[in-house]
Amino acid sequence: AQTVTQSQPEMSVQEAETVTLSCTYDTSENNYYLFWYKQPPSRQMILVIRQEAYKQQNATENRFSVNFQKAAKSFSLKISDSQLGDTAMYFCAFMKHGSNAGNMLTFGGGTRLMVKP
Amino acid sequence: ETGVTQTPRHLVMGMTNKKSLKCEQHLGHNAMYWYKQSAKKPLELMFVYNFKEQTENNSVPSRFSPECPNSSHLFLHLHTLQPEDSALYLCASSQRGLEDEQFFGPGTRLTVL
Numbered sequence: 001a002q003t004v005t006q007s008q009p010e011m012s013v014q015e016a017e018t019v020t021l022s023c024t025y026d027t028s029e030n031n032y033y034l035f036w037y038k039q040p041p042s043r044q045m046i047l048v049i050r051q052e053a054y055k056q057q058n059a060t061e062n063r064f065s066v067n068f069q070k071a072a073k074s075f076s077l078k079i080s081d082s083q084l085g086d087t088a089m090y091f092c093a094f095m096k097h098g099s100n101a102g103n104m105l106t107f108g109g110g111t112r113l114m115v116k117p
Numbered sequence: 118e119t120g121v122t123q124t125p126r127h128l129v130m131g132m133t134n135k136k137s138l139k140c141e142q143h144l145g146h147n148a149m150y151w152y153k154q155s156a157k158k159p160l161e162l163m164f165v166y167n168f169k170e171q172t173e174n175n176s177v178p179s180r181f182s183p184e185c186p187n188s189s190h191l192f193l194h195l196h197t198l199q200p201e202d203s204a205l206y207l208c209a210s211s212q213r214g215l216e217d218e219q220f221f222g223p224g225t226r227l228t229v230l
Binding site: 004035037042043044045046047050091104105106107108109110 | 150157158159160162165173205207209218219221222223224
């Protein structure tokens with residue numbers, strides 16, 4: 001079974017600054033996918049960024065980037081130039097590759113990020 | 118409407134009531150999911166449906182009964198719930214087989230009295 005751990009229950013950052021959210025996971029799989037999801041106060045969860053484990057290059061999406069360390073089983077999210085709209089719960093999630101039962105996600109406990117003006 | 122919709126958005130029920138949660142996806146996906154989000158706990162996967170077939174039941178009590186009449190609709194039938202079942206219930210959909218992202222609905226906030 002996989003486990004995902006987010007060690008920072010809450011974080012805050014000043015607007016326009018950079019913040020890094022931590023995520024570690026435990027798995028015996030070699031091929032898998034990692035995701036960061038954002039859940040704003042309105043509650044609709046949306047995908048922020050994804051990383052395929054077989055790719056060494058870290059994924060980036062505009063102001064969002066990850067630091068994927070496969071050997072260390074670490075997958076942190078960096079948010080640059082933080083904006084007030086980035087205030088949300090952030091969930092790290094793991095998906096095993098090639099699951100016959102569907103795309104099942106294992107989530108971490110979440111980090112509540114507050115961006116301060 | 119686009120995306121994944123859920124109704125009702127809020128539900129309060131007694132332990133002896135029977136109610137149903139509804140989820141509809143307008144994305145042409147063929148996999149749908151129910152998750153439970155409780156305070157201070159990670160999201161818990163409850164059920165997975167692929168092409169209307171249930172492929173995963175994550176040890177969910179029988180007082181929760183899912184139904185997937187077609188690939189666009191998913192229901193969660195509730196009966197004789199307990200107060201500890203109070204939570205946000207999230208529905209999601211994806212395109213099975215592509216390890217693609219899951220698209221989530223806004224959730225139903227359930228309170229069991």
